[in-house]
Amino acid sequence: MIKQRKFDYGLSRMLPWIIPAAFVCLWYLVAEMRVLPAYFLPHPGDILGAGVTYIFGSAGDGMYAGRFLMDAKASLVRVAIGFAVAAALAIPLGVMSGRLPLVERLLDTSINGLRAVPGISWLPLALVWFGIGLKTTVFLVGLAAFFPIYLNAASGVRQVSPVLLQAGAMMGVRRLRGTFAILLPSAMSYIISGLRLGLGISWAYLVLGELTGVANGLGAVIMDARMVGRIDIIIVGIIIIAVIGRVSDQLLDASLKFCFKSARRTA
Amino acid sequence: MTSKLTLIASRKPQAAKAPPILEIKGLGQIFKANSGFLTVLEAINFNVQPGEMICLLGPSGCGKTTLLKILAGFLNPSSGEVLLHGRPVLRPGPDRCMVFQEDALFPWLTVAENIHFGLKGKMAGRRRKNEMVAHYLDLVGLASFAAYLPGEISGGMKQRVALARVLILEPEILLMDEPFAALDAQTREGMQQMLLRLWGLLSHTVVFVTHDVREAVTLADRVVVMDRNPGRVKKVVTVDLGRPRNLDDNRFHRRCATLHDLLRSG
Numbered sequence: 001m002i003k004q005r006k007f008d009y010g011l012s013r014m015l016p017w018i019i020p021a022a023f024v025c026l027w028y029l030v031a032e033m034r035v036l037p038a039y040f041l042p043h044p045g046d047i048l049g050a051g052v053t054y055i056f057g058s059a060g061d062g063m064y065a066g067r068f069l070m071d072a073k074a075s076l077v078r079v080a081i082g083f084a085v086a087a088a089l090a091i092p093l094g095v096m097s098g099r100l101p102l103v104e105r106l107l108d109t110s111i112n113g114l115r116a117v118p119g120i121s122w123l124p125l126a127l128v129w130f131g132i133g134l135k136t137t138v139f140l141v142g143l144a145a146f147f148p149i150y151l152n153a154a155s156g157v158r159q160v161s162p163v164l165l166q167a168g169a170m171m172g173v174r175r176l177r178g179t180f181a182i183l184l185p186s187a188m189s190y191i192i193s194g195l196r197l198g199l200g201i202s203w204a205y206l207v208l209g210e211l212t213g214v215a216n217g218l219g220a221v222i223m224d225a226r227m228v229g230r231i232d233i234i235i236v237g238i239i240i241i242a243v244i245g246r247v248s249d250q251l252l253d254a255s256l257k258f259c260f261k262s263a264r265r266t267a
Numbered sequence: 268m269t270s271k272l273t274l275i276a277s278r279k280p281q282a283a284k285a286p287p288i289l290e291i292k293g294l295g296q297i298f299k300a301n302s303g304f305l306t307v308l309e310a311i312n313f314n315v316q317p318g319e320m321i322c323l324l325g326p327s328g329c330g331k332t333t334l335l336k337i338l339a340g341f342l343n344p345s346s347g348e349v350l351l352h353g354r355p356v357l358r359p360g361p362d363r364c365m366v367f368q369e370d371a372l373f374p375w376l377t378v379a380e381n382i383h384f385g386l387k388g389k390m391a392g393r394r395r396k397n398e399m400v401a402h403y404l405d406l407v408g409l410a411s412f413a414a415y416l417p418g419e420i421s422g423g424m425k426q427r428v429a430l431a432r433v434l435i436l437e438p439e440i441l442l443m444d445e446p447f448a449a450l451d452a453q454t455r456e457g458m459q460q461m462l463l464r465l466w467g468l469l470s471h472t473v474v475f476v477t478h479d480v481r482e483a484v485t486l487a488d489r490v491v492v493m494d495r496n497p498g499r500v501k502k503v504v505t506v507d508l509g510r511p512r513n514l515d516d517n518r519f520h521r522r523c524a525t526l527h528d529l530l531r532s533g
Contacts, residue, residue, distance in 0.1 A: 166371075171384060181387075185375045265374070
């Protein structure tokens with residue numbers, strides 16, 4: 001039993017890295033054989049160099065040297081605000097619509113109608129309303145993240161067994177406490193799924209919002225690099241967003257598990 | 268002669284004079300079904316005496332669970348009323364606690380936390396509450412499983428936790444909705460004996476729903492035999508067996524046979 005688990009542990013530590021490693025190897029081979037021109041697909045070594053300069057370089061070393069901290073900070077702030085606003089609106093609304101048929105009736109048509117509008121079609125309108133910069137990006141991120149959080153919270157609450165609520169009622173639990181002590185914990189795994197989906201989409205819409213010509217941010221760097229033909233920086237940007245997106249997803253999951261028993265024990 | 272009479276009387280304190288704790292008067296329940304209305308319960312009348320163990324026995328579909336839900340206050344009857352100490356029952360409350368048929372523990376709370384749940388908001392120190400939890404864990408024989416999650420323990424253990432978490436609220440009436448139906452025969456018998464032991468110890472009033480004749484005869488002072496379509500009280504039978512009951516003797520089997528016949532008769 002214990003032996004088995006040890007083996008599984010080692011293997012499961014390795015497993016997530018197999019696909020990225022294989023991908024890099026393949027890429028390396030293709031680049032070494034020079035079947036594709038460098039402006040089409042640069043050598044991984046060059047990407048590494050560009051990445052190191054971008055992250056650790058000091059301002060004088062080149063066009064993008066040392067910009068990473070500034071860009072990452074700008075992007076993180078935008079995602080954080082947009083995502084937080086979305087979660088703060090979507091969870092209470094979702095819980096209410098899952099629990100109260102009247103609220104569901106009131107909200108469902110409008111929300112599903114809005115949901116059908118692709119996020120990108122809000123971009124021109126957002127530019128008119130909010131101009132280029134923080135507000136537009138936050139608006140797009142918040143709008144996109146709202147729907148998965150809302151829908152998952154609503155279906156999570158809907159699937160809560162009425163027996164649990166009855167059990168609470170007979171133990172003298174009133175509505176407000178019932179919401180926090182029974183309803184939310186029972187729906188926790190759905191709420192977490194919604195939040196994680198929402199955070200993932202937040203990063204997508206962050207880049208969209210930053211493609212509009214803001215001065216800094218990870219999306220802005222990618223767009224900027226395209227203008228000047230620096231494909232290496234584009235790829236660096238993509239990889240950095242992938243890494244930050246994955247890390248932020250795990251941080252979200254870990255912090256929910258840290259804060260809530262129900263997240264730790266049932267999700 | 269006189270002394271013998273008092274002896275008999277004291278063995279059955281719930282008989283005769285004490286006012287009933289629960290009065291079920293002309294209770295009826297009609298549900299709206301797809302095509303028209305469905306009469307689930309009709310003209311239910313009986314009383315429950317304080318400290319009595321009463322079983323509602325009937326085939327599935329006879330409305331016994333519905334009746335229990337009305338007693339608990341989860342459901343309002345279409346007609347008639349339920350009186351608790353002479354006052355109508357309108358909503359659920361910790362004076363009438365239910366042990367559910369299915370798994371109704373909170374899966375994100377440990378065994379001890381589940382039992383502790385109903386104590387929140389009650390006026391008692393943290394230490395006092397923890398002592399109570401430990402006491403009731405002990406009563407149902409789960410002291411060493413305090414830190415387990417419901418998903419990690421067996422069905423029988425779960426129902427013991429369900430019992431402990433309502434007993435800790437010291438309810439006057441314990442409502443039990445086929446709580447042991449999903450357990451294997453051996454575990455079920457163990458649970459029945461445990462319930463009888465706890466009942467002797469804490470002397471609650473128990474209303475126990477079952478479709479199992481043997482279970483009814485094992486547990487009940489009186490059995491309310493129900494009929495279906497619509498759900499009605501067929502007969503209230505007093506189980507005149509002493510306690511502890513010998514589940515193998517003839518008198519026990521005869522009581523079972525009588526109830527069986529009663530259930531089968533049109």
